[in-house]
Amino acid sequence: MIYREAGVYKSTYRADHAIFTIPQDRWSMIGIFAIAFLLIPAVGSEYWLGAIMLPFLILALAALGLNILTGYCGQLSLGTGGFMATGAFSAYKLATSFPDMNIVLVIFGAGLIAAAVGILFGIPSLRIKGFYLAVATLASQFFLIWLFITFGWFTNYSASGVISAPPMTIIGDIFVTGPQATLVAKYLFTLSIVVVMALVAKNLVRSNIGREWMAVRDMDIAAEIIGIPMLSTKLKAFAVSSFFCGVAGALWAFLYTGSVEPLAFDVNRSFQVLFMIIIGGLGSIMGAFLGAAFIVLLPILLNNLPTMLGLNIKTDMISHMEYMIFGALIVFFLIVEPHGLARLWSLLKEKLRLWPFPH
Amino acid sequence: MDMYERKIGDVILALDNISLSFGALKVLDDISFDVRQGEIRSIIGPNGAGKSSMLNVINGFYHPQQGSITFRGEKRKEMDVHKAAASGIARTFQNIALFKGMSTLDNIMTGRNLKMKCNIFQQAWYWGKAQKEEIEHRQKVEEIIDFLEIQNIRKTPVGRLPYGFQKRVELGRALAAEPEILLLDEPMAGMNVEEKEDMSRFILDINDEFGTTIILIEHDMGVVMDLSDRVVVLDYGRQLADGSPDEVRSNQTVIDAYLGVSH
Amino acid sequence: MRIERDIIYIILGFIVLMVVVPWTAGQLSDQVFFNWPFFFEVAIGGLLSGVMYSLIALGFVLIFKASGVFNFSQGAIVLFAALTLVGLHGLGLPMWLAIVATMGVMFLLAVAIERLVLSKLVNQEPIILFMATIGIAYFLDGFGQTLWGSEVKVLNLGISEAPGFYFDGQILINDFDLFAAGIAAVMVVGLGIFFQYTRIGRALRAVADDHQAALSVGIPLKHIWIIVWTVAGLVGLVAGIMWGSKMGVQFALSLIALKALPVLILGGFTSVPGAIIGGLIIGAGEKLAEVFLAPMIGGGIEEWFAYMLALAFLAFRPQGLFGEKIIERV
Numbered sequence: 001m002i003y004r005e006a007g008v009y010k011s012t013y014r015a016d017h018a019i020f021t022i023p024q025d026r027w028s029m030i031g032i033f034a035i036a037f038l039l040i041p042a043v044g045s046e047y048w049l050g051a052i053m054l055p056f057l058i059l060a061l062a063a064l065g066l067n068i069l070t071g072y073c074g075q076l077s078l079g080t081g082g083f084m085a086t087g088a089f090s091a092y093k094l095a096t097s098f099p100d101m102n103i104v105l106v107i108f109g110a111g112l113i114a115a116a117v118g119i120l121f122g123i124p125s126l127r128i129k130g131f132y133l134a135v136a137t138l139a140s141q142f143f144l145i146w147l148f149i150t151f152g153w154f155t156n157y158s159a160s161g162v163i164s165a166p167p168m169t170i171i172g173d174i175f176v177t178g179p180q181a182t183l184v185a186k187y188l189f190t191l192s193i194v195v196v197m198a199l200v201a202k203n204l205v206r207s208n209i210g211r212e213w214m215a216v217r218d219m220d221i222a223a224e225i226i227g228i229p230m231l232s233t234k235l236k237a238f239a240v241s242s243f244f245c246g247v248a249g250a251l252w253a254f255l256y257t258g259s260v261e262p263l264a265f266d267v268n269r270s271f272q273v274l275f276m277i278i279i280g281g282l283g284s285i286m287g288a289f290l291g292a293a294f295i296v297l298l299p300i301l302l303n304n305l306p307t308m309l310g311l312n313i314k315t316d317m318i319s320h321m322e323y324m325i326f327g328a329l330i331v332f333f334l335i336v337e338p339h340g341l342a343r344l345w346s347l348l349k350e351k352l353r354l355w356p357f358p359h
Numbered sequence: 360m361d362m363y364e365r366k367i368g369d370v371i372l373a374l375d376n377i378s379l380s381f382g383a384l385k386v387l388d389d390i391s392f393d394v395r396q397g398e399i400r401s402i403i404g405p406n407g408a409g410k411s412s413m414l415n416v417i418n419g420f421y422h423p424q425q426g427s428i429t430f431r432g433e434k435r436k437e438m439d440v441h442k443a444a445a446s447g448i449a450r451t452f453q454n455i456a457l458f459k460g461m462s463t464l465d466n467i468m469t470g471r472n473l474k475m476k477c478n479i480f481q482q483a484w485y486w487g488k489a490q491k492e493e494i495e496h497r498q499k500v501e502e503i504i505d506f507l508e509i510q511n512i513r514k515t516p517v518g519r520l521p522y523g524f525q526k527r528v529e530l531g532r533a534l535a536a537e538p539e540i541l542l543l544d545e546p547m548a549g550m551n552v553e554e555k556e557d558m559s560r561f562i563l564d565i566n567d568e569f570g571t572t573i574i575l576i577e578h579d580m581g582v583v584m585d586l587s588d589r590v591v592v593l594d595y596g597r598q599l600a601d602g603s604p605d606e607v608r609s610n611q612t613v614i615d616a617y618l619g620v621s622h
Numbered sequence: 623m624r625i626e627r628d629i630i631y632i633i634l635g636f637i638v639l640m641v642v643v644p645w646t647a648g649q650l651s652d653q654v655f656f657n658w659p660f661f662f663e664v665a666i667g668g669l670l671s672g673v674m675y676s677l678i679a680l681g682f683v684l685i686f687k688a689s690g691v692f693n694f695s696q697g698a699i700v701l702f703a704a705l706t707l708v709g710l711h712g713l714g715l716p717m718w719l720a721i722v723a724t725m726g727v728m729f730l731l732a733v734a735i736e737r738l739v740l741s742k743l744v745n746q747e748p749i750i751l752f753m754a755t756i757g758i759a760y761f762l763d764g765f766g767q768t769l770w771g772s773e774v775k776v777l778n779l780g781i782s783e784a785p786g787f788y789f790d791g792q793i794l795i796n797d798f799d800l801f802a803a804g805i806a807a808v809m810v811v812g813l814g815i816f817f818q819y820t821r822i823g824r825a826l827r828a829v830a831d832d833h834q835a836a837l838s839v840g841i842p843l844k845h846i847w848i849i850v851w852t853v854a855g856l857v858g859l860v861a862g863i864m865w866g867s868k869m870g871v872q873f874a875l876s877l878i879a880l881k882a883l884p885v886l887i888l889g890g891f892t893s894v895p896g897a898i899i900g901g902l903i904i905g906a907g908e909k910l911a912e913v914f915l916a917p918m919i920g921g922g923i924e925e926w927f928a929y930m931l932a933l934a935f936l937a938f939r940p941q942g943l944f945g946e947k948i949i950e951r952v
Contacts, residue, residue, distance in 0.1 A: 124933060146926055150921070208468075218458035222457075274756075330754070
């Protein structure tokens, strides 16, 4: 009863098509923004900001990208890491080649380059479908990582092999990368970018292109027959998805870890992001965030649980058990709710409609 | 029976000597007939006669080995799926081909995709042109939803709808494209009497109100005879008869085909 | 089985390519060393390692053929089987008994997977089942290493791993690889006969085609799945023994499965002979490219070459060499 759609009448199509159609949703969103933009930076500890919020936001962005490609457009991709790496290295080359370029331009430039690469590797999707396509995306994953490791040009021929992201400012004296940057600055910068891009993602999926993507996912032959152009629709999905992943990769390297290394974006990363969207919910914007939160928080929980329970377990044993619990959770989610946390959330909302009444 | 005064115009679609084979299997054998603007044309015949394949040739999903298709004055060896959709041919399918993950409203909106012109950047920004376009087309789609009386299921995912409603939604999606020619592949399969009456009414209304030419595959003889202006009969890929319902009904070869007399 | 013309063209084209390119590379570049005996040595070595890939691919094909599930956990199964074998042997069981005991364990594993995962996901789309197998893979990886530890274990079969000289002492071929090839050949023939000519094999093919239809003619789905996953487990055990002897039983085994994927693409997901021929092509292609092409580009291309090769093949035949042609009907 507290949370309900009843009594909310939309009298225009514009209102019906809005992102948040119920007042309670709108208020919750304002609340969440207030917490995110005001409360967390004010009270959050270094650990929270640096080790939890930053990776969460950045991985959520990558999850958004993958969800667009796999969840909305139905093209299973195991190449997320490769596109993130493309973004990271492109950002590095842009920042070092044009030292005066503003960091926002660097990051979006990196995204565009990743998008172009994504289009290239998306071309096979016209002929190849399903699992074959998934394996083909692995080709792009392995190839791209090899590319960045093998050719020194990408690392500006660094001798040590460790490349740090150069310090850059956003406006005036505010550093967002490099040693002078404060965590708060990094956090707010990342948050802003992620919020804007999440909005773009939401706009896309509720527009014509979103429907075209879902049509291709659900029944591509029928989509083609009603006039949806297969190749350009799929390539747009690859482009947008890779753009998101590229930006995420650039943010990861520049704002989170501070260094640009290919192994941060290997095939394990691709699987990690895939798990996020499975657990969070395929074909759901919110699902990307829920899944990312889950995957980021779970290892922390698992790592701290033994000590909290007073058990003494070796670290490598913990990591093996993490694998087990991960795998079991994936299977569990797929059995119980294949549409992930997002669906569980909407089921909860349906229950909230009636609460506290039983029926 | 109500007699609509249908304005039937010139020939808009002509099929000449269409032959289609899959390997050694000849599906269509030298089929020729034409379709006039504004008429309701039925294709009938026993199962496996090649009727669906004929529709697939018309909208470009199959490419005939021989023959030609003349549409809007242009004569071609085969139709292209995308061109067909773009030049005003829409269809429904024997086994429903809806997008199961989307709602009724979204499914019908996909039918408008060729009319939506905003590019991806405008859609990413949304506010402005893209929003206007979205609302404009939403309005059109709502008219179709009203017409088909499916208002109360517009937000339901189509996978959850009963069969009869799914067929209606599919019809809605085809109508959304504002087609010149509507290809209906067994629109009444699996329906009870009431549903058939509803669907017949829709078909007549579409033809009457929108002036849409309809090519219909149907097994229910009563429906075919009542609705059609002209009928083509196929059997084993060959053309048996072509004429008005009465002519076809009294044609001996047709009767034999249906009764299973070998000919 | 009618062999189509373009399959022959593709295979011939590949052979020509794989000969012409290294030869040209040898002529053009100082960094590439080419002479005919060396070429054959590398080629044969590649073919033999390709057979090893095929062993793993076989497990995939079995499960896909019989249940329509793309079993991503095949690699983890290989690792788990090898770990269990070495573990049981290490506990004191003589090798033959350890092998039998491990086969029993694989059977139990199949039952557990069927009961806990497969039966709960019966009518779901293939992609959901695929993702469930990823979950199983992670679980098995963790479980195996929790049980048996993660240090590298030695698996000694008593077959010499030293290369022997053949063809008048001109070409070095590994005895062990020959042995593995022999084992793989036996398995392939056996499995092929199993599928084509036995009642169970026919039931497996029916299940792969259509679960519901198979159920409706009385095929016991549960039993079929247990059988298939057990057989895949056994194939995995053989592969685990082979690979484990070669490189030690360690976590990397699980990643070998990723190499089997290009084999599957090339050969087709549903074909046992495809897994073999695909393995040969990928194995040979990879080795030849690594030795003769890589020095010109920068080295280390083994990571991705197999995938690119498979991708190139897919351009001509989206269903792989022997896979079933995907016919779309409306």
